[in-house]
Amino acid sequence: MRGKAVKLYNFGFGPYPQRLNIYLAEKGLSDVQRVMFKTPTDKTGWPPAEIAAISQTGSLPILIDEAGTTVTQSLAILEFLEDRYPAPDIEVLPIPWI
Ligand SMILES: N[C@@H](CCC(=O)N[C@@H](CS)C(=O)NCC(=O)O)C(=O)O
Known part of the structure; x- marks a missing residue:
């Protein structure tokens, strides 16, 4: 099976990763291949x-x-x-301090 065109490397937990997880769920996007990692507890x-x-x-x-x-x-x-992927339209608001 061919991989999907777009790959997203992500965690299942954490504020920044969750932005993407929520967005993909709301968007109903299946074109993105998600490569999920277990959130590390330290840098080891x-x-x-x-x-x-x-x-x-x-x-x-x-x-x-x-x-x-x-x-x-x-x-x-x-x-x-x-x-x-403009449809369905989801407004992405700029948050300048992040
Ligand atoms: N400003 C970055 C922050 C990303 C970030 O801090 N990700 C954390 C998880 S919430 C992370 O990858 N931590 C592991 C590391 O930095 O090694 C963004 O918006 O994507």
Whole structure:
């Protein structure tokens, strides 16, 4: 089976990851392949090699599209997805201090 075009590396817990988890649920988007990680309790073993190869900080969420475009930061990812999948319209509000 072919993988989906857009991959989202994420945790199931935490405020920034949950922005994406809630957005995807509200949006009903199934085009995004979700690669979920168990939330680390400390830095031991984090980031795993798969994430370290993408991001030095190991901070999630991270999105990669089929062209290899890599988007970090939850709000930037929300805007990227909203541009790419405009329907149904979900207003992504800029929160300048985050
Ligand atoms: N400003 C970032 C914050 C992301 C962030 O802090 N993610 C936390 C989880 S809530 C994380 O990845 N922690 C693990 C780490 O930084 O190694 C965003 O909006 O995506």
